[in-house]
Amino acid sequence: MQHAGKTDIFFDLDHTIWDFEKNAAETLMELFDTYRFNSFGIASATVFIDTYNRNNHRLWALYHHGKITKAELRVARFADTFREFGVDPKWFPTAFEEDYLRLCPQKTNLFPHAHETLAHLQQKYTLHLISNGFGDASETKVTACDLKKYFSTIVISEVVGFHKPHPKIFHHAVGNANTTITNSVMIGDSLDADIRGAQNVGMDAIYFNPNNAEVPPDVKQSINTLEELKQLF
Missing domain, CATH: 3.40.50.1000 (HAD superfamily/HAD-like)
Structure with a gap:
């Protein structure tokens, strides 16, 4: 047509x-090492990234329809992911999410x-x-x-x-x-x-x-x- x-x-x-998923994966690979995710019992960056992507897709769908706010999306996509690995989100450094929000948009994979x-x-x-x-x-x-x-x-x-x-x-x-x-x-x-x-x-x-x-x-x-x-x- x-x-x-x-x-x-x-x-x-x-x-x-x-390319959101490629840029997010690059960022999370770097932060996985920086914040020593493995010390929280998370086996690999790849497993964490796959889980994060699934949660992120689900939450963005809710955001599209006004079911959750920007602030709720930003908190829940990582909090829900950590909980899936049996990690209480409050034990994770708050600087992690700040670093993610700063670094990810600077990635240039198209x-x-x-x-x-x-x-x-x-x-x-x-x-x-x-x-x-x-x-x-x-x-x-x-x-x-x-x-x-x-x-x-x-x-x-x-x-x-x-x-x-x-x-x-x-x-x-x-x-x-x-x-x-x-x-x-x-x-x-x-x-x-x-x-x-x-x-x-x-x-x-x-x-x-x-x-x-x-x-x-x-x-x-x-x-x-x-x-x-x-x-x-």
């Missing part, structure tokens, strides 16, 4: 352009072909970001990875007060971009927040599916790599 008539492409940031694909698309389309990430962290990521030059507008849910999939953030982003729903397409990794959120306001959407998960029947188009967008647009 070619996207005739489109003028504006909206991207998600985390898990779509910025999904393959991110820069070349964005540069290619920018020649013919106006590009934008809509992120459910936190404002301070998102700004750091975009700056550290030299991504700002591609995007005409950047909408952060924490700043505007609505999270994807809420219709208001899509309408806000489209208005902020001075374009229309019809002329726009959303690209993201979250079926709930990005794809169905966009489809629910009448916007075309492309599911970024790097892990080759099963694609539900209501999702009209999916890609496994960013590079595929060069053929679609």
Whole structure:
């Protein structure tokens, strides 16, 4: 399916352009040694990271829908992970989470072909970001990875007060971009927040599916790599 008539492409940031799991894993590998996690009976950094990723995904889904706050998410993703290993979170140094929040957004691992694909698309389309990430962290990521030059507008849910999939953030982003729903397409990794959120306001959407998960029947188009967008647009 070619996207005739489109003028504006909206991207998600985390898990779509910025490789959250790779950057988080790098950060936690470093901190695992710094804070001697093994002294708490946690066998390996890999096991900790896998458990953290599972909890983080679950909690972000709740955050998308306003079920928990930013502060609750930040506390629970590590607290719940430590509890799974039988470690009372209150015994773990508070500086650990501060270090994680400082170091992780500075990591610069992007999904393959991110820069070349964005540069290619920018020649013919106006590009934008809509992120459910936190404002301070998102700004750091975009700056550290030299991504700002591609995007005409950047909408952060924490700043505007609505999270994807809420219709208001899509309408806000489209208005902020001075374009229309019809002329726009959303690209993201979250079926709930990005794809169905966009489809629910009448916007075309492309599911970024790097892990080759099963694609539900209501999702009209999916890609496994960013590079595929060069053929679609």
